[in-house]
Amino acid sequence: MRSKATNEFLLEFPSRSSNEGFARSAVACFAAQMDPTLNELEDIKTAVSEAVTNAIVHAYPETIGKVSVKGRICPGNILEVTVKDRGRGIPDVDKARQPMFTTGGEERSGMGFTIMESFMDKMAVRSVAGRGTTVVMRKKLAPRMKTGK
């Protein structure tokens, strides 16, 4: 999934829920240079919100740890977003990806991965128990008329 990026950013913040809005807005601001449609921007914000919330709720249930978000613009007008934590990890990724499955109690719906999958083109999850989880998502944005540089 690795290809040369034409632009990228890296963001790191503590796993406080107040950073959920910050993270999705930051990614949306970065993606704005790709001239996305409003729908594409909303899809990206929603998927990032789900991935970051997962890290905040599940990776560090009792503590505050670090969450990093990386954005890359790849050839072909593709946005790649990587959300990474060094938390407790997901013991069974396939199970976690099933709709309505959650260990988060009544506060969570278990639909996070389903929404990431349906709002982005590709999603990969790597997780090691006790070491953390990395979610990589990609979305190809529709080509638009070029104006200026």
Added chain:
Amino acid sequence: MEMNAKSADRNLLLELSGELDHHGARNAIRDLEMAIEAALPKKLVLDMAGVTFMDSSGIALILRAQQRMQLLDGSLLVCNVPQQAKRVLDAAGIGRLVKIR
């Protein structure tokens, strides 16, 4: 995330506004339960017109409302759902479980 409650004749209208993410939903779910507890409505309407962003945390809130209304033998209607929130509900297939207008 703000929630404004209007109650009359065992009808409860809850107007939601702001960003309904995990951060906002925590208090919103608590406020929702308190409002239902106080009004014991036959009919609950969740008006989403003011919701500027929603992720799956909003689904958890809607499902909780549905569950509480079933316990009260009442009904739930979710209305005025903005486009972004609607796409989240559609992706999760929530229209099969909850009445959305």
